[in-house]
Structure formats: C-alpha cells, structure tokens
Amino acid sequence: MNMKKMLSLILALMLALCLCACGGGDTSTDAETEEETTGQEAETPETDEAEEPEASEGLNEGDEGDGPAELQAGLIDVTIPEGMSYQVDTYYISEDDPLFGSVRFNLYKADGAVIGKLAATTQNMVGSMEEAVQNTIDLRNLDTYSNGASYEMGDTMTLGGLTYQTLSTTSEFGTNYYCVTYVTRGDGDSDGLKIELSLMDEVMTPDDPMVAELLNSLSVVMAE
Numbered sequence: 001m002n003m004k005k006m007l008s009l010i011l012a013l014m015l016a017l018c019l020c021a022c023g024g025g026d027t028s029t030d031a032e033t034e035e036e037t038t039g040q041e042a043e044t045p046e047t048d049e050a051e052e053p054e055a056s057e058g059l060n061e062g063d064e065g066d067g068p069a070e071l072q073a074g075l076i077d078v079t080i081p082e083g084m085s086y087q088v089d090t091y092y093i094s095e096d097d098p099l100f101g102s103v104r105f106n107l108y109k110a111d112g113a114v115i116g117k118l119a120a121t122t123q124n125m126v127g128s129m130e131e132a133v134q135n136t137i138d139l140r141n142l143d144t145y146s147n148g149a150s151y152e153m154g155d156t157m158t159l160g161g162l163t164y165q166t167l168s169t170t171s172e173f174g175t176n177y178y179c180v181t182y183v184t185r186g187d188g189d190s191d192g193l194k195i196e197l198s199l200m201d202e203v204m205t206p207d208d209p210m211v212a213e214l215l216n217s218l219s220v221v222m223a224e
Helices: 003-023 027-039 129-139 209-217
Strands: 064-066 069-072 076-080 084-093 101-109 114-121 150-159 162-171 174-183 193-200
Touching: 076 084, 076 101, 076 209, 084 114, 129 162, 129 174, 129 193, 150 209, 162 193, 193 209
Parallel strands: none
Antiparallel strands: 064 084, 069 076, 084 101, 101 114, 114 193, 150 162, 162 174, 174 193
C-alpha cells in the first residue's frame, strides 16, 4: 500500500470516530427530557360545581346578603335560594324563652326588585291555622274594606312538610299574595308560631319555582 492510500484510510477512520462521538453526545439529555415528560401527571381541568349555601353565624337587624344562604333565625331555619337577596328587617328572640319572638326578612330579586317579606312570629296571639289566616286579613283591614281592598282565598299547598293557605288581596296599589301557616312546636310550646310569606304580584306569585325552593327549605325550630 502506498503512502497516499494509507493517509486516506487514516483520515477516513478519524472522520468516522468524530461522527460517532458527536451523534452520541445528547443521548442522555434526550432520555432525561423524555423521562421528565412522561413522568408528569396530566392536569385535570377544573369543573364548575354548584355553589354551596353560605351558613349564617348569628343574625342582626340590617344584615343582608345574596342567595344561596342558609339562615339560622332562631324560630326558623331557611335557605335563601340563588337569584334572591335578603335583608334582616326584624330579629328578636326572648332571652327567657328561645321559642318566643319575631323574625322578618325583606326579600329581593337579583335585579333589586322587591319580592316581599318572610316573617315568623309568636307575637300575633294566634292559636290555629284559621286564626293565623284571619290575623293576616285583620292586619290589613280586609274585612271592612276600609282601604278599598278586597281579598280572595286561594289553594292550600304543602311545601317542606308545612301546609300553607294562600290568599290574594287587591287594592288601588295592585295585587299581593300571602302564604300563611301555623305550627305548634311540641309540649313546651305555649304560643305557637305563625309563618307568613307576602309577595308582590308584579314580581312573584305563589306558584313561582323560587317560592317552592324557599319554602321547601324552611324548617321550624321545635321545642325540646
């Protein structure tokens, strides 16, 4: 073999060795990158969950909030549904008798429209469902029509285990609806509890789904 061929062969071998060294230099890095990628857990997309009601921690007159909200109001527990807002208009529970007092909430739609009021009281001196309904009529002078108003009895409806008598009133100011019930709360109850939901006709009527949701959530605090 002459000198030129020998030099060519040596150069070819050196070139091959260089190419092998360059090609294998990133092998470990690629393997580590692939291992890190496959080792990562796939991120789970967040899903929308139904908004849980926020429970009240004691109430005071003037307190307000948006539904859904669980209100523990001494005489009753009730959940204000989503799409409805509330303001505590009256909150009085006797220190001597936790079953005696009055609570009343002003109710609004999310757009600010006045829905009406939800009230529970032992202070109206009633002792039966019939007396509770008559009390609603008497408080508005409907029997005498002295304010130009009239009333009409509606259907009864049972929601949340309580039966409500509905009635409507008509006056120069429009039509209002009332859902009224009376509850005795056990042997330790000497007063009984009247519950009344009043509604503005142009905003909400007793057959509105939001009324059913509200009254289905309502429970009475019973005597021990």
